[in-house]
Amino acid sequence: MGKRKATPEVEGIVAYWSVRIPETDLGTDWDEATIRCWCCGRPRKLQKCHITPHAQGGPATPDNLVLLCSHCHEDAPDVPNADAMFAWIRTSRHEFYDIGTSLKALARACADLGADFEVAYVAASTPEGRAKVKERLAQCGTHGGRLSASTVAWALVG
Ligand SMILES: [Zn+2]
Numbered sequence: 001m002g003k004r005k006a007t008p009e010v011e012g013i014v015a016y017w018s019v020r021i022p023e024t025d026l027g028t029d030w031d032e033a034t035i036r037c038w039c040c041g042r043p044r045k046l047q048k049c050h051i052t053p054h055a056q057g058g059p060a061t062p063d064n065l066v067l068l069c070s071h072c073h074e075d076a077p078d079v080p081n082a083d084a085m086f087a088w089i090r091t092s093r094h095e096f097y098d099i100g101t102s103l104k105a106l107a108r109a110c111a112d113l114g115a116d117f118e119v120a121y122v123a124a125s126t127p128e129g130r131a132k133v134k135e136r137l138a139q140c141g142t143h144g145g146r147l148s149a150s151t152v153a154w155a156l157v158g
Contacts, residue, residue, distance in 0.1 A: 006034035013048070016062035025090045027104045037069035039076070039089045041104030042117060044069035052080035105149035106156075113153050120156035129156070 006014075011034060018030040026033070027041035036043050046067040052058030058080065066085060068076055077088050092103075101109070106124070110117040123129035136155040 010034050010046070010048075010067065013062045013065050013067060017066070021086055025086060027089070027092075027102070027107075033067065036104075036107075037072050038067050039072040039092050039103070040069060040107060040121075041102070042069055042071075042107045043111070044071075047073045049073045049076055049085075050078075051082045051085045053078050056080055101149045101152045106153055109149035109153035110157070113150055113157075115153050115157040120153055123156040 014030065014033045018033065023030050026038045028036035028038055032043075035046070037046060047070055048060065048065045049068045050058045050060070051064045051066065054060070058064050063082075066076075066089070072092070075092070077084050079085075103121075106120060107117050109115075110120050123133065133152070133155045136158060137151065140151050140155065
């Protein structure tokens, strides 16, 4: 995928938050935050998501906007509180730590394997899916103790 040129508005949102929020709280690195969803880390068309909702008078200024894919935008809290927004991003991106990967690493591994991230995401999001994955992972190597994201991706989409 080629890097799309970010608009000044999008770059302004990244510039505003990148000096206020640690990169480790996001699903992406700051240097890719104009092209990857801040929550799931997928390289998707990003939407400008209001923190204080537009309907409540929230302005379309960098301090009131984050960049999310359409899937994460739907799930994001629609409340007038930046701390709640970033707390939600932090916990949502940790969703898959119990199977040894982050959303960001999983999204990248799926892209590298040519695997469908949506399929992997759904598989990892249900108890049945996770049980199946753990079963499959038990047959895999661990590179001496740590599963690679590409191994997890294989287990999720297989
Ligand atoms: Zn997303």
